[in-house]
Amino acid sequence: MKTALSLVTALFAVFSLSANEPVKVGHRGSVWGVENTRAAFANGVKRYPLIECDVRLTADSVFVISHDENTERLGGNKVIAQTPLADLKAERYTQTRGDIVYAGEISTLAEYLQQCKDAGVGCVVEMKWTPGVNNDDQSMIPALMAEIEKAGMTENVIMLTSMKKCLEAIGRDYPHVKRQFLGGAKWKDSMDWIKQQNIDVDLIWTAVQPEDVKMLHDMGLKVNVWTVDSPETAANLAEMGVDFITTNKL
Numbered sequence: 001m002k003t004a005l006s007l008v009t010a011l012f013a014v015f016s017l018s019a020n021e022p023v024k025v026g027h028r029g030s031v032w033g034v035e036n037t038r039a040a041f042a043n044g045v046k047r048y049p050l051i052e053c054d055v056r057l058t059a060d061s062v063f064v065i066s067h068d069e070n071t072e073r074l075g076g077n078k079v080i081a082q083t084p085l086a087d088l089k090a091e092r093y094t095q096t097r098g099d100i101v102y103a104g105e106i107s108t109l110a111e112y113l114q115q116c117k118d119a120g121v122g123c124v125v126e127m128k129w130t131p132g133v134n135n136d137d138q139s140m141i142p143a144l145m146a147e148i149e150k151a152g153m154t155e156n157v158i159m160l161t162s163m164k165k166c167l168e169a170i171g172r173d174y175p176h177v178k179r180q181f182l183g184g185a186k187w188k189d190s191m192d193w194i195k196q197q198n199i200d201v202d203l204i205w206t207a208v209q210p211e212d213v214k215m216l217h218d219m220g221l222k223v224n225v226w227t228v229d230s231p232e233t234a235a236n237l238a239e240m241g242v243d244f245i246t247t248n249k250l
Contacts (some may be wrong), residue, residue: 037104046121052124063109113151149179
């Protein structure tokens, strides 16, 4: 495990604004397990120096890992924000990925952070719209950051979201924490804000051109791209000079 220098800081230093192999980020852990669950993370930390997850808040104010606002897609029947942790933990999820049926249960943020810490990898925590962590209400961001600090992962985390107010709150109150703005096809509409915030970006790969990477690098910003599972696409993006590639299985 990195000790003298935090893993995320080391990655940003090593993968500077030059033509290095991009850092791979395990999307929702990895494809080897139900997404965002212990198995997906356990397999992801064997392959990737950074592991991405999606965070939401339960009815009893516990941060858990879930991309969707409900558990239906994975075989459950709960709404995360309306359900206490114990009831969510009682559900069993299944997901077929690459002809393999995986099973698992919901992970808490604390469990995910501990898995990453034990493996010596960094975290990319995507904040989903959830009570107290959204563009209308940032009241739970201190609790979220406190949990990351309690796990000893503050220096090894990148906070990611498309919710600008949340990123602004973190930049204001936790200026030492790294941030990335999650951008879709129209990410350039946010260029003035990106410049003003001086914030790194995580962009859908189909909307990224070589001149975009150069422009952002000229501003001193790092470029992550999502979600890339084709080796050919990854090679093209590496040639462009992107700094990170978020992937399920590369």
